[in-house]
Amino acid sequence: MVWTRLSFSWRFAALGLAWLGGAFAHLQLAVLPDQGTLATLLGASLAGGAVAARWPHARVLLVPVAAVLSFALASAHASWRLADALAASLEREDLVVDGVVASLPQVSEQGVRFRFEVESARFGNEAVRVPAVVQLGWFSGWGGAPQDAHGRPARAAPADPLPEVRAGDRWRFAVRLRRPHGLRNPHGFDHELFLFEQGVRAVGTVRPGAVRLGVSWRHPVERLRQHVRDDLIATVADRRAAGVLAALAVGDQSAIASDDWRIFRDTGISHLVSVSGVHVTMFAWLAGLLLNAAWARAGPASLWVPAPMAARVGGVLAAAAYALFAGWGVPAQRTVLMLATVTVLQMGGRRWPLGLTLLVAAVVVCAADPWALNQSGFWLSFAAVALLLAASPEGGVRQGAPLRRAWLVLHDGARTQAVATVGLAPLTLVLFQQVSIVGFAANLVAIPAVTLVVTPLALGGVVLAPLWWLGAWVIQQSNGLLLWLARMPGAVWTAAAAPPWAQVAGVFGAVLAVMPLPWRLRLLAVPLLVPLAAPAVPRPAEGRYEVLAADVGQGSAVLVRTRTRLLLYDTGPAYGGEANAGERVLAPLLRARGEDRIDRLVLSHRDTDHVGGAGPLLDRWPVGELLGSLEPGHRLLGLASSDRRCDAGQSWTWDGVRFDVLHPPASDHARPLKPNAKSCVVRISGPQGSVLLAGDIERAQEAGLVATGVPLASDVLLVPHHGSRTSSTAAFLDAVRPSVAVIQSGHLNRFGHPVAEVLDRLRARGARVVESPSCGAWHWDGDGPPTTARCTRPGTRRYWHHPG
Structure with missing residues (x-):
């Protein structure tokens, strides 16, 4: 056999x-x-x-x-x-739960978020079962979740601050819970999988009436982490540096500003400012070195257990302790399991090939966490080690004078970084559709600076607080270099999502490029890499267009693409703090679709659920023109190449596709109307059919459009005001006569959108109603009638996803 x-x-x-x-x-x-x-x-x-x-x-x-x-x-x-699920009948009901704060609370201007271990729950006078671990948000003000008119958490009233929430405290909360329901967009982040992997099976908000019941003995490590974080923030005046130190010392990334994250991504060093495999492995290596030296002098102990074995075991235990202190995040858990597996194999007496050792470690990680295979960090971690093993030439101890040995060490370090940069670039493109061109230079400086200097200072500050000042100074000096690199022309290479065959070819090409082979053979990697680095982007034919209504929650964002142009209608909401739909949803979507320019950005009106994501897009993408109903002096004006007010009667044609602005009349801009009434309404028409983007217009504006006799009949209607009862009157729907009605709204949103009467009116007229919570992103490629368009959520559903 x-x-x-x-x-x-x-x-x-x-x-x-x-x-x-x-x-x-x-x-x-x-x-x-x-x-x-x-x-x-x-x-x-x-x-x-x-x-x-x-x-x-x-x-x-x-x-x-x-x-x-x-x-x-x-x-x-x-x-x-x-x-371990929340019953659908208990969603949005007022429950009372007793339990313990189980995580390091994440504090922001809006309030505090934390994980809560539930000990008991009641609905009225009846005991009910809820998931063992829930994620709660307690927003500032009156102890519940106050929101502004657009569904965002409102800022706290200074006179009514929240009580302090500390890990390990026992509380009784009045809460409203719901099952996790994330946004579903092509190439988007799967938040439901993230929560499922963490064991969080319900999320919710704290209502008025919270009572602190005392301190429990549970979660002492989380309590210590919070104490250290609070001391660090109080000690280091520079908030940006303090955020990085807190991330490295206790694994709390919440204090790192979004602008800093952008710099870290663009320079390819994001993995260094969170507790990842690099830090845990380095900590294990340093602990092993120290223990090896100490154990060799331990007398009888070194006879019972050889120093190398003691160093390996001690290094793994030290790595586990550091990972635990840093929050025991999934990447740190994976690294500890990898190190423990390698140590056990080395102690077993059999000589294991390095490649097989890596495979065994992957099996152990997967057995403990089968969802790791869906995480980009899993593939990047193992790919990095595999590439370094495959590309490493045979060598031994460095010989020669000290200066020469130092030079060889530097040379080897630079070569290792080059192998990692080149070898991981295709996989990074596959996973994120972007790769840092300046990452080699940035990592060459940042890896030793962060792992050998900043991280030890961050941890040493736990014992001797002034070390944090020194760590902050090093970070401040490094930030200038990183900012300079991030602002270099061409610092980041972006590419559309390539087809699977190109992804496989590109990854194979990367392996070929870094293998210790003759350079003529390595040149064969170039034709394998090109289809991944510069894939052909399919676009509509002349006279046709495609529409993608993104899933942004309670807000609106629609991409319309012709053969050579792109229009973006609204940019979705701000989610609170620095999070917004532009950064979280639209930027990854635009990258994956190969869009390097927005020819026209239409902001229907000023409400935050329509313009909340505009800032990051205007900052990152060239925008030819901003067309909207924004008032003079609005913060977004002046950020595009040109600005123009949205007035009825404007029209233009791109690649044989006609765009007409139907509302508002020019005279409305001077009238004291609320923003909804000034929504920019755009009708798109071509041989394949027509689409009406109606913003948040209400009854009066609908009646005005019907009265003017402008062409309203459309195959697809972006339902005005998210399906609110203020809009979608019978006369307006009779004039539009859509075959498909797309409603962009948030799952279980507080406004109750869409209301039943609007849904009934649409269905009575034969319209197929598409709701973003159950559909996800809605994509009509224009090749067939809009009733054949695709929904992302049903097409990509996995068992951990909300049924919609």
Whole structure:
């Protein structure tokens, strides 16, 4: 048999890959197998294992057994987690929960967010079951969740601050909970998976009537982390530097400003300012060095346990302690498991090839956390190690004079960084559609500075606070270089999302480029990399257009693309703090679609749920013209190449597609009308049909449009004001006669949009109603009628997603 003739390494590799394949297969499921199916799969895998153990020639069966067992165990793990769910009947109800603050509270201007371990819950006088861990937001003001007119958390009244929330405190909260429901957009972040992996099965807000019940003995590490963070923030006056130090010392990234994150991303050093594998591994290495030196002088102890073994075990324990103190985040957990696996294998007496060691570590990580296979950090971490192993030339101890040895160390460090930069660039493009061109230079300086200087100072400050001042000074000096690099022309290369074949070819090309091969062979990587770095972007034909209504929550954002032009109608809401739809939703979407310019940005009116994401887009993308109903002096005016007021009667044609502005009349801008009444209404028409983007117009504006006799009939209607009862009158809908009505609104939003009467009016006229909470992003490519358009959520649904 072929199996028996294979070496141990090949057989173990086959089993490891089968295990990873089984876990990956379970991640593709929209619905998990039932308990009977899982029991059958587990029984079949045990039977296959027994057969393989009895007959050596049947041991090839261990490969499918490993895959089936991995699939079944991962599915069982997921089923157990899914069972810890909030009943739909309890969503948005006033509940009373007793429990303990289980995480480091994240404080912002709006309030505080934290995870809460529920001990008991009541609905009225009845005990009810809620998930064991929920994520709560307690917003400033009156102890509930006050919001402004556009659905954002309102700022606190200075006279009514929140009580201090500390990890380990026991509280009784009045809360309103809901099941996690994230935004679903092409190439967007899967927030529901993030919460599922963390074990958070409900989110909610604290209502008035909170009572602190005392201090529990639980979560002492989280309590210590909070104490350290508070001391650090109080000690370091520079808030930007303090945010980085807090991220490195206790794993709290909430104090890092969005502008700083942008600089870190553009220079390719984001992995250095969060507790990741680099920091945990470096901590283990330093601890191992110290323990090895100390253990060698420990006398009898070094005879019982050799110093190298003690150093390896001690390094892993030190890494685990650091990861725990830094919040025990998923990336840190993965690294500790990797280090522990490598240590156990080294202690086992068998010589394991480095590649096989890496595969075993991946299997262990996947067994503990099967959802890691869906995380970009998992692939980047293992790919980095694999590339460095594959590209490392044979070598030994550096010989020669001290100066020469120092030069060789620097040379090797630069080469290692070059291999990591070049080798990981294609995978970074696959995952994020952008890669830092200046990342090699930035990391060459930042890796030693952050790992060997700033991180030790951040941790040393826990014992000796003045060390934080020195760490802040180093950060301040580094920021100037990073800012200069980030502002260099061409600092970041962006590319549209490539087809799967180009992604595979690009990753293979990267491996070829960094392998220690003759340069003529490595040149073959170039044609493999080009389709990934500069993929062809499919665009509509002349006279046609495509429409994508993004899922931005309670707000509006619509992309319209012709053969050569792009129009963006509104930019979605601000989510509170520095978060907004422009940064979180539209920027990744534009990058993935290969858009390097917004030819016209239409901001229908000034409300935050329509313009909240405009700032980051105007800062990052060239915008040819801003067209809108913004008042003179608005903060967004002047950021585009040109500004123009939106007036009825304006029109233009792009690539055979006509755009007409139907509202507001020029005279309305001088009238004391509320912003909704001045919404910029745009009708798009071409051979494939027409679309009406109606903003937030209300009854009076709808009646005015009907009375003027302008062409309103459209195949697709962006329903005005998110389906509010203020809009979508019968006369207006009779004039539009849409076959598809798209409603952009937030899941379980506080306004109750869309209202039932609007839905009834639309359906009575034969319109197919599309709601963004159940559809996600709505994409009409124009090749068929709008009723054939695609919804992102149903098409990409996995078992952890909200049903919509």
